[in-house]
Amino acid sequence: MSTASGDPTTGTADFSATPLADTFFPEEWESGQESVRGEYATEANATEGATGGATGGATAGGTAGGTAGGTAGGTERAAEQRQAAAAAAGPAHRPTRGRYRGTSGGYELILRMDVDSVPGGPKVLRKVSGDFFSTGGGTQAYFGSFIVDAPTVSRTGTQVVIRGIASYTWQTAYTLVRVTVPRSRTNQRPGAATVEFLRPPRQLGATYVCPYVSPYFRTVEWEQDSVAGAVPFLSYDTGSLPQPANSPARILTVPRAYAEAGIELLVSGTANVIANNQNGWTNTELHGAMETNFSLWRNAPQWKMWLLVAGSYEGMAGVRGIMFDAADTFQRQGCAVFYDLIQGAGPEEQRAMLRTYVHEIGHAFNLLHSWQKNLATPPAPLGGNNGFADLSWMNYPQNYQPLNGNGGAAAYWGAFPFQFTDNEQLHLRHGFYRNVVMGANAFATGAADIEPALFDEPLTDESGLRLGLRADKSALAFGEPAVVELKLETTDLRGRATHNHLHPDDELVSIAIRQPSGRTVLYRPLLRRCVDQDQTVRLDANRPAIYSSAYIGYGRDGHYFQQPGTYQLRAAYLASDGSRIVSPVLRLDVRHPVSEADLRLGELMMGEEQGKILALRGSDSPALQSGNDALQEVIERHGTHPFAVYARLAKGLNFEHEFKSLSPDKTELTVRPPDPKSGIEQLAQVVKASQQGKGVDNLTLNLASRRLARAYARQGDLEEANSTLDRLVRHFDTPAFKPYVKDAVRDQADSTKARLTEEFGGG
Numbered sequence: 109m110s111t112a113s114g115d116p117t118t119g120t121a122d123f124s125a126t127p128l129a130d131t132f133f134p135e136e137w138e139s140g141q142e143s144v145r146g147e148y149a150t151e152a153n154a155t156e157g158a159t160g161g162a163t164g165g166a167t168a169g170g171t172a173g174g175t176a177g178g179t180a181g182g183t184e185r186a187a188e189q190r191q192a193a194a195a196a197a198g199p200a201h202r203p204t205r206g207r208y209r210g211t212s213g214g215y216e217l218i219l220r221m222d223v224d225s226v227p228g229g230p231k232v233l234r235k236v237s238g239d240f241f242s243t244g245g246g247t248q249a250y251f252g253s254f255i256v257d258a259p260t261v262s263r264t265g266t267q268v269v270i271r272g273i274a275s276y277t278w279q280t281a282y283t284l285v286r287v288t289v290p291r292s293r294t295n296q297r298p299g300a301a302t303v304e305f306l307r308p309p310r311q312l313g314a315t316y317v318c319p320y321v322s323p324y325f326r327t328v329e330w331e332q333d334s335v336a337g338a339v340p341f342l343s344y345d346t347g348s349l350p351q352p353a354n355s356p357a358r359i360l361t362v363p364r365a366y367a368e369a370g371i372e373l374l375v376s377g378t379a380n381v382i383a384n385n386q387n388g389w390t391n392t393e394l395h396g397a398m399e400t401n402f403s404l405w406r407n408a409p410q411w412k413m414w415l416l417v418a419g420s421y422e423g424m425a426g427v428r429g430i431m432f433d434a435a436d437t438f439q440r441q442g443c444a445v446f447y448d449l450i451q452g453a454g455p456e457e458q459r460a461m462l463r464t465y466v467h468e469i470g471h472a473f474n475l476l477h478s479w480q481k482n483l484a485t486p487p488a489p490l491g492g493n494n495g496f497a498d499l500s501w502m503n504y505p506q507n508y509q510p511l512n513g514n515g516g517a518a519a520y521w522g523a524f525p526f527q528f529t530d531n532e533q534l535h536l537r538h539g540f541y542r543n544v545v546m547g548a549n550a551f552a553t554g555a556a557d558i559e560p561a562l563f564d565e566p567l568t569d570e571s572g573l574r575l576g577l578r579a580d581k582s583a584l585a586f587g588e589p590a591v592v593e594l595k596l597e598t599t600d601l602r603g604r605a606t607h608n609h610l611h612p613d614d615e616l617v618s619i620a621i622r623q624p625s626g627r628t629v630l631y632r633p634l635l636r637r638c639v640d641q642d643q644t645v646r647l648d649a650n651r652p653a654i655y656s657s658a659y660i661g662y663g664r665d666g667h668y669f670q671q672p673g674t675y676q677l678r679a680a681y682l683a684s685d686g687s688r689i690v691s692p693v694l695r696l697d698v699r700h701p702v703s704e705a706d707l708r709l710g711e712l713m714m715g716e717e718q719g720k721i722l723a724l725r726g727s728d729s730p731a732l733q734s735g736n737d738a739l740q741e742v743i744e745r746h747g748t749h750p751f752a753v754y755a756r757l758a759k760g761l762n763f764e765h766e767f768k769s770l771s772p773d774k775t776e777l778t779v780r781p782p783d784p785k786s787g788i789e790q791l792a793q794v795v796k797a798s799q800q801g802k803g804v805d806n807l808t809l810n811l812a813s814r815r816l817a818r819a820y821a822r823q824g825d826l827e828e829a830n831s832t833l834d835r836l837v838r839h840f841d842t843p844a845f846k847p848y849v850k851d852a853v854r855d856q857a858d859s860t861k862a863r864l865t866e867e868f869g870g871g
Contacts, residue, residue: 115278115280115282116212116213116215116217116240116242116251116252116314117276117280117282117305117313117314118280118282118305118313118314119212119213119215119305119313119314119315199293199294199295200226200293200294201291201292201293201294202291202292202293202294202296202298203224203225203226203229204221204223204224204261204268204270204289205221205222205223205224205225205229205230205232205323206220206221206298206320206321206322206323206324206325207219207220207320207321207322207323207324207325207326207327208220208221208300208301208318208319208320208321209318209319209321210300210301210303210316210317210318210319211243211316212314212315212316212317213314214242214243214244215240215241215242215243215251215314216240216241216243216248217238217239217240217303217316217318218238218239218241219236219237219238219287219301219303219316219318220235220236220237220238220325220326220537220538221236221270221287221289221301222234222235222236222237222325222370222537222538223235223236223259223261223268223270224261228356230367230368230369230370230533231530231533233530233533233534233537233538234257234258234259234261235255235256235257235259235534235537235538236255236256236259236270236272236285236287237253237254237255237256237537237538238253238254238303239252239253239540239541240252240253240254250409250541250542251278252276252277252278253276253277253540253541253542254274254275254276254277254285255274255275255538255540256270256272256273256274256275256285257272257275258272259271259272259285260272263291264291265291266290266291267288267289267290267291268288268289268291269286269287269288269289270285270286270287270288270289271284271285271286271287272284272285273285277540280305281307282305282306282307282311282313282314283307283308284305284306284307284308285303285304285305285306286303286304286306287301287302287303287304288301288302288304289301289302297320298320299320300317300318300319300320301317301318301320302315302316302317302318303315303316303317303318322372324367324370324371324372325370325371325536325537325538326370326371326372326411326536326537326544327371327372327374327411328371328372328373328374328411328412328413328546329374329376329411329412329413330362330363330373330374330375330376330412330413330414330415330469331375331376331412331413331414331415332375332379332414332415332416332417333379333380333381333382333414333415333416333417334379334380334381334382334416334417334447335381335382335383335384335416335417335418335419335447336381336382336383336384337384337419337447338384338417338418338419338447338451339447339451340379340417341362341458341461341462341465342361343359343360343361344359344360344455344458344459344461344462345357345358345359345360345455346358346359346360346459346526348455348459349455349456349459349521350521350522351521351522351524351525351526352522352523352524352525354525355524355525355526355527360462360526362462362465362466362469363375365462365466365501365526366466366469366536368526368527369527369528369532369533369536369537370533370536370537371473371536371537373469376412382777383777384418384419384777385419385766385768385777385779386419386420387422387765387766388419388420388421388422389418389419389420389421389422389444389446389768390422390724390765390767390768391430391432391634391635391724392724392727392728392729392732392767393767393768393769394416394418394430394432394442394444408547409541409542409545409546409547409548410545410546410547411545411546412441412546413440413441413442413443413469413472413546414441414442414443415442415443415444415445415465415468415469416442416443416444416445417444417445417447418444418445418446418447419446419447419448420446420447420448420449421444421446421449421637422765426449426643427446427449427637427638428445428446428449428450428464428638429443429444429445429446429450429464429465429467429468429637429638430443430444430446430468430635430637430638431443431468431471431472431638432444432635439547439664440471440472440473440474440546440547440548441472441546441547442472443468443469443471443472444468445461445464445465445468450464459521460505463501463505464638466501467501467502467638468638470501470502470528470532471638472546473535473536473544473546474535474539474543474544474549475502475528475532475535475536476502477495477502477503477504477615478490478491478495478496478498478500478502478503478507478529479494479495479496479503479507479616479682480495480615480618481495481531482495483618483630488531488535489531491529492510492511492686493509493510493511493685493686494682494686494687494688495686496508496509496515496682496685496686497509497510497511497686498529499520499523499524499525499527499529500527500528500529500532501526501527501528501532502528502529502532503520504638505517505520505521505524506520507607507684508520509684509685509686510523515685569687569689571604571683571685571687571689572598572599572600572602572604573596573597573598573599573600573604573606573647573681573683573687573689574596574597574598574599574689575594575595575596575679575680575681575689575690575691576593576594576595576596576597576691576692577592577593577594577595577619577677577678577679577691577692577694578592578593578595578694579591579592579593579694579696580593580805582695582696582697583696583697583698583699584669584696584697584698584699585698585699585701585706585710585750585751586672586698586699586700586701586706586707586710587701587709587710587711587712587713587714587751588698588710588713588750588751588754589659589661589713589722589754590659590660590661590668590669590696591657591658591659591660591661591804591805591808592619592657592658592660592677592679592694593655593656593657593658593805593807594610594611594617594655594656594657594658594679594681594691595653595654595655596610596647596653596654596655596681596689597647597652597653597654598647598648598652598653601649602648603646603647603648603649604646604647604648605644605645605646605647605684606644606645606647606683606684606685607643607644607645607683607684608643608644608645608654609643610654610655610656610681611656611658612631612633612658612660612679613633613635613637613658614637615633615637615638616681616682617656617679617680617681617682618630618631618679618680619631619658619660619677619678619679619680620677620678620679620680621660621668621669621675621676621677622675622676622677623668623671623673623675624671624672624673624674624675625671629665629668631660631663631668632663632664632665633663633664633723634662634663634664634720634723634724635723635724644684650848651848652848653846653848655807655849656807657805657807657808659722659723661719661722661723662719662720662722662723663723666716666719667714667716667719669696669698670714671698672698672699672700672701673697673698674695674696674697675695675696675697675698676693676694676695676696677693677694677695677696678690678691678692678693678694679691709742709746709749709751712738712739712741712742712751713738713739713742713751713754713755715734715735715738716735717731717732717733717734717735717736717738718735718738718739719735720732720735721735721736721739721758722754722758724758725757725758725761725762726758726759726760726761726762726763727762727767728762728767728769728780736759739755739758739759740755740759742755743755743756743759743790750802750803753793753794753797753798753802753803753804754804756790756791756793756794757790757791757794757804757808757812759786759790760786760787760788760789760790760791760794760812760815760816760819761787761791761812761815763782763783763784763786763787763790763819764782764783764784764787764791764815764816764818764819764822765782766779766780766781766782767779767780768780782819782822784819784820784822784823785823787815787816787819788816788819788820788823791812791815791816791819792816794809794812794816795809795812795813795816795832795835798812799835799839806839806840809836809839810836810853810856813832813833813835813836814833814836814856814857814860816832817829817830817832817833817860817861817864818860818864820832821864821867821868822868824868826864826865826868826869829861829864830861833857833860833861834857836853836857837850837853837854837857840853
C-alpha cells in the first residue's frame with residue numbers, strides 16, 4: 109500500500125523497519141583507523157565547542173611557535189601525546205557514511221550518507237541521497253530519488269545530525285531533510301539512521317528508521333565470461349611503473365578500483381570459458397551472446413551486469429572495448445573487452461588492461477567519455493580542454509591534454525592517480541536511481557534533447573582545421589535513409605596533425621539535429637565503441653582532407669527523420685588538442701509522401717527493427733526477424749525503387765560475413781558461414797546502381813565494392829574480385845575527384861587485392 113497523498117516524504121509518525129544482517133567494513137576502508145583515533149575524537153570535540161584540534165595541537169607542541177616551527181624532539185613528544193590520548197579514548201568512531209535501508213507507510217528508502225571517511229577510504233563528497241520504492245503485496249516499484257547538496261553536519265559525543273534542503277525527482281513540499289545517526293565505535297555495530305522529512309519551517313512529515321546495510325553506496329553483481337584462449341585480467345600493482353607522488357602504490361583489481369569510488373562489485377557465479385571464433389565479434393553477436401549466457405540477465409532495471417572477454421572486434425582496428433548493450437529498451441547491462449588487442453603480461457599491458465575494464469564498466473554505470481559530459485541529459489560540466497585534461501578512467505590516455513605542458517599517453521600515465529573525477533564519483537554514488545542502475549535510462553540518460561548553443565561556432569578559431577557536413581541529396585523521400593558525409597580539412601599551409609576518428613560512432617564527432625518541430629536532439633549511435641588507440645593523421649598539401657560517411661537515420665532514440673519537413677544539422681569535431689571544430693549548418697528536407705504507395709513503402713523502411721538492421725549493416729538476430737522480413741518485402745515487391753538499394757546493402761553485407769551465436773550452456777559456438785552467392789546477388793546490384801548515380805554515396809560505394817570483391821574471392825573467383833576493384837578505381841578516376849582522393853582509393857583497392865590473394869589463394 110502507499111500513503112494517501114502518494115508521496116513518501118509526507119507520511120505519518122507510524123513506521124516500521126526490518127533490521128538487516130550486520131556487515132563489516134572492507135579491509136581497504138579499515139586500514140589505518142587505529143592510527144587516527146585521536147583525529148575523530150578531536151573532530152567530535154571541536155563540533156561540541158570543547159577544547160578542539162587547534163588547542164590540542166598547541167598543547168601537545170608546547171607553544172604556538174613550537175607547533176609551527178618546532179624541534180624534532182617537540183614533534184616526537186606531540187606525536188607521543190596524541191597517541192597516548194588516542195589510546196585512552198578507545199577505538200575510533202565509525203565514519204558517517206555508507207548505505208542504510210528502512211520502510212515507512214508502504215515505501216522503502218535506500219539512504220546513502222557521504223559526510224566523512226577514514227584515511228585511505230573514498231573521498232568525502234558531502235552529500236546525502238536516497239531512492240524511494242513503493243511496495244505492495246509481493247511487488248515493488250521505483251518511485252523517485254532525492255539528493256541533499258552540501259548539508260550541515262553537527263556532531264556530539266553520542267550522535268551525528270545532518271540537515272539540508274533536498275532536490276527531488278518529483279514535486280514535494282517536504283524539502284527539508286534531517287538525518288540523525290548514533291555514533292558508534294569501530295568495535296561496535298553501526299546504529300540505525302533516523303530520517304525525517306519536513307515542510308518548512310518545522311512541519312514533520314514522514315519518518316524512516318534505516319538500519320545500516322553496507323559501507324558501500326551501491327552494490328552491483330558482476331558476471332564475467334571469457335572466450336577460449338583469453339586470460340581475464342586479475343590485478344595490477346600501481347607501484348610497478350612510475351606514477352604521481354600523491355597516488356599510493358597498491359594492488360588494484362577491477363572491484364577494488366570501484367571500491368575506491370565507494371561502489372561494490374560482487375563477482376557473481378563462475379567465470380565460464382566459452383567457444384571462440386578467430387574472425388571477431390559483431391555488435392549483434394555480442395548482444396545475442398549476452399541474452400543467452402548472462403545468467404542474471406532480464407529486461408528490467410537491476411544492479412547486475414555482464415562482461416565478455418572476447419577475442420577481437422570485427423570491422424575496425426583499435427577497438428579495445430565496447431558497451432554494446434545500447435540498442436533496446438533495457439540498456440547498459442553488457443559490455444566486452446577485446447583480448448587480442450589488450451593482452452600482455454608486462455606491467456604496461458596490465459595497466460592498460462585494468463583501465464579498459466574499468467572504463468567499459470563505467471559506461472554500464474552510464475558514465476560518458478570525459479569530453480562528452482556536456483552532451484548528457486542533464487549536461488555536466490566539462491573539464492579543462494573540453495574534457496581532454498581530465499585525469500580519469502573515462503578519458504583516453506592518448507587524448508590527454510593538460511592545461512599546461514605536454515599531453516599524450518606518457519603524460520597521462522605519469523599523472524593519473526587511478527581514480528574517477530569528483531563529478532564521476534558523484535554520479536556513481538548519488539546519481540538518481542534510473543540514471544545509474546543497469547537496464548533503466550538509456551546511455552547518456554533518458555532524452556536526447558540538447559541545447560543548440562552547444563554547437564555554436566567558437567568566438568575564435570586558430571585550430572587550423574575546418575569541418576564540412578554534406579548530403580548527396582538536399583531532399584529525402586519519406587522513409588529514405590539519411591546518410592551524411594563529413595570532411596575534415598586543414599586551413600593551415602604548414603599542415604596540422606590530429607586524430608582520424610571522423611565517424612560519429614567513435615564518439616569524437618557529434619551531430620545535432622534540429623527537427624521540424626523545433627526540438628534539437630543529438631544523434632546517438634545505436635552502439636558505442638571505444639576506439640582507444642592513437643590514430644594520428646597529418647593533414648597537409650599532400651593530404652589536405654579526410655572523409656567519412658555515416659548513416660544517422662536511426663540511433664539509440666529511434667528514428668530521427670520520421671517527420672516530413674525541414675531539418676537543420678550541425679556537426680562538431682573534437683580535435684586532439686581539445687579544439688572544437690563546428691561545421692556550417694546543413695539543411696535537409698524530408699518530403700511528404702505523395703501517394704498511399706509512398707506511405708506504405710516509407711513505413712516498410714521505418715520500423716524500429718528495420719532501423720536497427722540498417723544501423724548494424726545487417727543482422728541474423730532472431731529479435732530482428734520482422735525487420736528483415738520488411739526489407740525483403742522492399743526487395744521483392746519494390747526491387748526497382750531507390751529504397752531497394754539500401755535494403756540490398758544491409759542484406760548483402762550480412763550475407764557476406766558469418767554470424768556467430770552461443771548455445772545456452774555456453775559450450776557450443778554456432779557459426780552461420782558466409783553466403784557469398786547471396787551476398788553477390790545483393791551487393792552487385794548496389795554497386796551497379798551506385799556507379800550510375802542512382803544508389804548510395806561514394807564512400808559507401810567504396811565499402812560495398814570491396815565487400816563484393818571479397819564475396820567473389822570466397823567463391824574462388826579472384827579474377828572477378830580484381831575486376832570489381834578495378835571498376836571501383838575507374839569510377840573515382842575522373843576530374844570530379846581530387847588527386848589525393850584517387851590515390852587513396854587506388855591504395856585501398858591494391859591492399860584489398862593483396863589481402864584477398866593471400867587469404868583465398870591464386871597464382
